[in-house]
Amino acid sequence: MNSATEANFDGLVGPTHNYSGLSFGNVASLKNATQGSNPKAAAKQGLEKMKALADMGFAQGILAPHERPHLPTLRRLGFSGSDQQVLEKVVKQAPKLLAAVSSASCMWTANAATVSPSGDTQDGRVHFTTANLVNKFHRSIEHETTAAILRASFADSQYFSHHNALPSVEHFGDEGAANHTRFCEHYNEAGIEFFVYGTKAFDQAAPRPTSFPARQTLEASQAVARAHGLSPQQVVYAQQNPDVIDAGVFHNDVIAVGNRNAHFYHQQAFLDTAQMKQDLLTAWGDRTSPFHFIEVPSDAVSVQDCIQSYLFNSQLLSRGDDNMVLIVPGECQANPNVWRYLQSLVESNAPIQEVKVFDLKQSMSNGGGPACLRLRVALTKAERQAVNPAIWMNDEQFIQLNQWVDRHYRDRLVEADLADPQLLIESRTALDELTQLLNLGSIYPFQKI
Numbered sequence: 335m336n337s338a339t340e341a342n343f344d345g346l347v348g349p350t351h352n353y354s355g356l357s358f359g360n361v362a363s364l365k366n367a368t369q370g371s372n373p374k375a376a377a378k379q380g381l382e383k384m385k386a387l388a389d390m391g392f393a394q395g396i397l398a399p400h401e402r403p404h405l406p407t408l409r410r411l412g413f414s415g416s417d418q419q420v421l422e423k424v425v426k427q428a429p430k431l432l433a434a435v436s437s438a439s440c441m442w443t444a445n446a447a448t449v450s451p452s453g454d455t456q457d458g459r460v461h462f463t464t465a466n467l468v469n470k471f472h473r474s475i476e477h478e479t480t481a482a483i484l485r486a487s488f489a490d491s492q493y494f495s496h497h498n499a500l501p502s503v504e505h506f507g508d509e510g511a512a513n514h515t516r517f518c519e520h521y522n523e524a525g526i527e528f529f530v531y532g533t534k535a536f537d538q539a540a541p542r543p544t545s546f547p548a549r550q551t552l553e554a555s556q557a558v559a560r561a562h563g564l565s566p567q568q569v570v571y572a573q574q575n576p577d578v579i580d581a582g583v584f585h586n587d588v589i590a591v592g593n594r595n596a597h598f599y600h601q602q603a604f605l606d607t608a609q610m611k612q613d614l615l616t617a618w619g620d621r622t623s624p625f626h627f628i629e630v631p632s633d634a635v636s637v638q639d640c641i642q643s644y645l646f647n648s649q650l651l652s653r654g655d656d657n658m659v660l661i662v663p664g665e666c667q668a669n670p671n672v673w674r675y676l677q678s679l680v681e682s683n684a685p686i687q688e689v690k691v692f693d694l695k696q697s698m699s700n701g702g703g704p705a706c707l708r709l710r711v712a713l714t715k716a717e718r719q720a721v722n723p724a725i726w727m728n729d730e731q732f733i734q735l736n737q738w739v740d741r742h743y744r745d746r747l748v749e750a751d752l753a754d755p756q757l758l759i760e761s762r763t764a765l766d767e768l769t770q771l772l773n774l775g776s777i778y779p780f781q782k783i
């Protein structure tokens with residue numbers, strides 16, 4: 335009877351994946367700013383995770399990367415001439431700008447949008463609001479193409495409703511699903527939507543971090559909840575602890591993750607933990623399953639351990655039974671405190687009964703773990719069937735996409751390479767082919783010229 339599942343849509347890493355230190359407040363991004371990257375390995379690490387989840391029986395989709403370097407943005411900023419001339423000018427006049435418009439940051443699809451499943455919305459459709467990502471210039475240019483990709487992937491308006499990004503201004507800073515969790519008993523039933531914000535934009539007296547930016551505002555989350563037609567009794571807001579943002583927890587999904595009836599989070603994640611628990615329990619009401627709070631104490635795993643290992647940037651997935659599996663990056667195994675904690679967790683009677691480790695080093699070095707790389711969309715069977723069938727991961731698509739990566743991707747990229755006109759040609763050739771593999775139509779600006 336209950337055929338709804340949670341599908342994961344991972345961002346395929348684009349051909350210009352590189353480390354440029356673009357994300358102030360994101361420790362890994364700043365630390366690795368001068369490292370060379372390996373786009374080919376990055377894309378393959380992502381594909382391996384997608385395929386492993388598909389093989390485990392989870393519905394796994396693929397979201398295409400964006401056109402980078404993004405020439406339309408450079409032209410909008412006054413650079414002119416042929417594509418090659420634009421690249422020559424920008425690398426001389428503003429090399430950091432070139433790095434920003436070349437980032438493959440759209441791979442982190444947890445920041446693509448906020449998604450409300452049909453069980454939660456007034457009109458019974460799945461609602462998407464693309465995130466404006468206004469806090470970082472290199473990410474603020476993502477939402478137009480993201481919206482085009484989401485509309486091409488979830489096209490049927492009988493089932494899917496798409497909202498434009500919120501106004502692109504700090505007051506409505508929105509980072510999408512990285513600050514949003516949904517709790518429910520079964521995926522097709524009405525759930526609780528839990529929004530975590532960094533500060534209140536219109537209240538100067540509200541607590542806020544002092545060193546690093548709060549990327550998500552309460553006002554942005556409230557606007558999304560309104561647009562999606564959520565029932566106010568089933569929405570819970572909580573403020574992130576400003577001190578952990580200042581320590582480098584730039585999104586809540588670096589310090590908490592939830593699924594169905596389990597909330598797994600760090601003791602210091604929230605400004606008021608007791609209130610968060612009370613509000614979630616009130617919203618949970620008299621549902622029959624127990625609600626599990628799995629709070630990780632600071633004396634077992636410090637905030638620094640969380641940032642270094644990305645323990646909470648894991649995927650918490652329901653297996654066929656009521657137990658859950660946690661998908662973690664290799665850095666968790668390498669951190670003794672975190673690994674010790676995880677061993678004790680699976681031996682306890684908490685619902686997390688299994689841990690699976692993936693090598694995602696290329697993405698991790700820019701501050702993106704397993705959870706950053708995926709957008710969760712709970713779908714009923716009919717909705718699943720309405721998704722563009724070409725974007726589902728399966729044996730055939732895995733082979734096709736690996737061969738596509740082998741044909742087009744470089745295995746080393748440093749910042750100086752971004753001005754190479756050949757890289758632009760390679761990227762466009764690759765993306766043009768990809769729109770056919772994923773049956774997306776012409777979604778990129780270069781395809782419309």
Ligand SMILES: NCCC[C@H](NC(=O)CCC(=O)O)C(=O)O
Pocket residue numbers: 352353354355356357360363364437439442444445470473512584585700701702703706
């Ligand atoms: N959810 C994970 C997002 C990581 C992303 N990193 C970056 O954009 C780093 C890019 C660079 O520094 O080259 C960010 O901070 O938004």
